[in-house]
Amino acid sequence: MSVELPVFDISKPLNESSLTSLQDACKEWGFFYVTNHGISGDMYQKLRRFSSGVFGLGDEEKMKMGASNYTPRFIASPFFESLRVSGPDYYASAKSSLDAFADQATDEEFSELMKEYGKRMTELCEKIMKDILSSFGDNLHHKYYESEFGNCHGYFRINNYTIPLEQDHQEDDVDLLEGLGMHTDMSCITIVDQDDIGGLQVRTRDGIGLMDINPKDQALVVNVGDLLHAWTNGQLRSSQHRVVLKRHSSVGNRFSLAFFWCFDDQKVVFAPDEVVEGGKGGRVFRSFKCGDYLRFRESNEKGKFEKVGHTVEDFARTEDRN
Ligand SMILES: O=C(O)CCC(=O)C(=O)O
Numbered sequence: 001m002s003v004e005l006p007v008f009d010i011s012k013p014l015n016e017s018s019l020t021s022l023q024d025a026c027k028e029w030g031f032f033y034v035t036n037h038g039i040s041g042d043m044y045q046k047l048r049r050f051s052s053g054v055f056g057l058g059d060e061e062k063m064k065m066g067a068s069n070y071t072p073r074f075i076a077s078p079f080f081e082s083l084r085v086s087g088p089d090y091y092a093s094a095k096s097s098l099d100a101f102a103d104q105a106t107d108e109e110f111s112e113l114m115k116e117y118g119k120r121m122t123e124l125c126e127k128i129m130k131d132i133l134s135s136f137g138d139n140l141h142h143k144y145y146e147s148e149f150g151n152c153h154g155y156f157r158i159n160n161y162t163i164p165l166e167q168d169h170q171e172d173d174v175d176l177l178e179g180l181g182m183h184t185d186m187s188c189i190t191i192v193d194q195d196d197i198g199g200l201q202v203r204t205r206d207g208i209g210l211m212d213i214n215p216k217d218q219a220l221v222v223n224v225g226d227l228l229h230a231w232t233n234g235q236l237r238s239s240q241h242r243v244v245l246k247r248h249s250s251v252g253n254r255f256s257l258a259f260f261w262c263f264d265d266q267k268v269v270f271a272p273d274e275v276v277e278g279g280k281g282g283r284v285f286r287s288f289k290c291g292d293y294l295r296f297r298e299s300n301e302k303g304k305f306e307k308v309g310h311t312v313e314d315f316a317r318t319e320d321r322n
Pocket residue numbers: 157159180185192194200241243256257258
């Protein structure tokens with residue numbers, strides 16, 4: 001079953017009723033779509049082409065990028081590998097990964113592309129974050145955007161999902177393989193550009209069901225991460241989600257780009273009183289330093305790949321959910 005998430009045209013200011021539906025979507029699903037986002041299909045295709053070139057290299061070559069730039073298969077799952085490009089200097093980050101093996105021209109073109117893509121995604125996150133704040137009342141965006149979110153920064157994960165032939169031919173009953181296990185994101189918000197294969201699934205609020213988030217033409221998927229969940233005192237959902245791959249399908253690999261927009265390490269995350277008061281109960285998240293939370297996640301093998309059971313709920317929630 002798939003969920004019908006609302007779609008927001010992000011090129012113009014959202015009206016009252018759109019802001020209400022934005023807030024509802026963030027509370028119910030923690031996911032929504034945006035269109036007219038300014039990321040051209042052409043740019044995406046180019047990036048995909050370059051990335052495929054990189055993923056197509058031998059394991060030994062790819063490992064030269066270093067553990068902070070490249071995650072090989074069998075870390076998050078046997079089917080998932082990922083290239084990381086970090087801001088604010090996306091150009092330098094991409095270049096430092098590729099320097100190990102790419103020729104100068106490819107290196108240059110890919111790095112330029114990442115720079116442009118990083119800039120656009122950052123602008124998009126700023127816009128979306130302002131809309132999310134405005135959905136609590138216009139006042140909130142004017143009051144808190146600059147002081148609370150002004151120092152946010154982003155990074156990309158370029159993800160390649162493949163099912164090796166030998167796995168595809170195994171005879172057992174399992175038709176779906178987990179490409180990326182159930183997790184929440186550590187970000188404030190994440191923007192996902194998935195291809196048309198599908199496989200992204202979100203947990204329902206009751207914690208039981210799973211719904212497909214289908215690819216939508218020209219639309220990007222946006223989701224709320226742990227940091228914004230804590231900053232809104234748990235009001236906006238940082239939903240558990242995963243990626244499944246269909247066995248015996250001949251569609252080939254799945255490709256996605258995820259952009260994570262996060263507080264800086266020094267930022268103290270603490271929901272403003274008026275955000276807490278706008279919710280149902282009292283304050284349920286203690287204040288914490290963003291960097292301490294990231295270290296908490298990384299100190300645990302599970303947390304590293306953003307698995308369930310080692311999230312901001314476990315780190316900073318002071319009262320059980322009811
Ligand atoms: O590949 C996708 O569609 C989503 C990836 C994801 O959830 C992540 O990288 O955190």
